[in-house]
Amino acid sequence: xxxxxxxxxxxxxxxxxxxxxxxxxxxxxxxxxxxxxxxxxxxxxxxxxxxxxxxxxxxxxxxxxxxxxxxxxxxxxxxxxxxxxxxxxxxxxxxxxxxxxxxxxxxxxxxxxxxxxxxxxxxxxxxxxxxxxxxxxxxxxxxxxxxxxxxxxxxxxxxxxxxxxxxxxxxxxxxxxxxxxxxxxxxxxxxxxxxxxxxxxxxxxxxxxxxxxxxxxxxxxxxxxxxxxxxxxxxxxx
Numbered sequence: 670x671x672x673x674x675x676x677x678x679x680x681x682x683x684x685x686x687x688x689x690x691x692x693x694x695x696x697x698x699x700x701x702x703x704x705x706x707x708x709x710x711x712x713x714x715x716x717x718x719x720x721x722x723x724x725x726x727x728x729x730x731x732x733x734x735x736x737x738x739x740x741x742x743x744x745x746x747x748x749x750x751x752x753x754x755x756x757x758x759x760x761x762x763x764x765x766x767x768x769x770x771x772x773x774x775x776x777x778x779x780x781x782x783x784x785x786x787x788x789x790x791x792x793x794x795x796x797x798x799x800x801x802x803x804x805x806x807x808x809x810x811x812x813x814x815x816x817x818x819x820x821x822x823x824x825x826x827x828x829x830x831x832x833x834x835x836x837x838x839x840x841x842x843x844x845x846x847x848x849x850x851x852x853x854x855x856x857x858x859x860x861x862x863x864x865x866x867x868x869x870x871x872x873x874x875x876x877x878x879x880x881x882x883x884x885x886x887x888x889x890x891x892x893x894x895x896x897x898x899x900x901x902x903x904x905x906x907x
Contacts, residue, residue: 685720685777686719686720686775686802688718688798688799688802689798689801690793690798690838691713691716691717691783691794691836691840692713692715692717692783692794692837693710693711693712693713693789693790693793693794693832693836693837693840694710694711694713694789694866695710695832696709698710698832702829702830702832702850703828703829703886703889704830704850704901705851705899705902706850706900706902707848707850708832708848708850709845709846709847709848710840710845710846710848711836711846711860712836712840712842712846713783713789715789716781716782716783716794716798717779717782717783717794717795717797718779719775719778719799719801719802720777720778721777721802722775723773723776724773724776725744726743726744726745726774727742727776728740728741728744728762728799728803729741729777730775730776730777731777732754732778732779733780733781734754734779734785737754738753740758742759744762744774747763749763754795757792757820757821757825758799759824760796760823760824760825761800761803761817761820762803763823763824764816764817764820764823765800765804767819768816768819770804770805770806770816771806772803772805773803775802775803777802781795784870786874787870787874790837792825793833793834793836793837794837796821796834797813797814797817797834797838800813801813811835811838811855813838814837814838814839814853815831815834815853817837818830818831818834827882828883829882830850831848831853832850835848835853839855841857843860844857844859844860845857845860846858889901892904
C-alpha cells in the first residue's frame, strides 16, 4: 500500500478495505447532462478515500472533514438523515439495495482531498468510493455510476445528471471523458502532452441541495415539455 498518500496509509493496515474515487472538473457542457446532452469533464488528482473493515450490521464512518460528526447507518433500517454528509451514506446503502447488488457494512473513515463546496464533485467522489467499499461483486463502472446517481436523485434530494458519478467511476488518467448523457457512453479523449488544466478557487462555496440547481432541472424539463420533445437535447434552433 506504499502508493497511497501518507494520511491514507496510516489507516490502511493489512486486510483493510481501501477505495479511491476522484473529484472532477468540467471543461464544457454545463447543465447539459440532465438534458441528455454532451459533457467533457476530467477527473482530478484530488480524491476521496474510504478505509475500513467489513461490518455485517451497519456502515459506521468518521470523516476527515473538520467539524463533521461520525455517522452510523443500520443496514436493516437505513434512515436518511435530514442534513449532513450522512445523507449520502444512507442514500448509497438504499440505492445498492434497490439495485439488488450484494453488499456489506463497513467500520472506518472517509478521508477526502476534494474540497467540499468547491464545485469539484466531492459528493460524487464520496458516493463512488463508498460503493466500491461496500459491494461484494464486480459491477461495471457505468452501472456503478447509475447506482450512485440514483442515490443522489432519489434519496439525497439532488436531481443531477450522470456526469459527476460517471467521471469519478470511469475516467482514465491523461484523458477527458466525452460523455453522451443519453446512453452514458464514454469516449476517452487524450489530453495533449504539455497541456495543463488550471483550477482557480473563486472563494464562493456551493451546496447542490441548497442551491437553485433542482429548480434549473425542473425548468429544463418544463421547457422540453412545452416544446414537445423528450429532452432539450432534441430541441432545434427553429
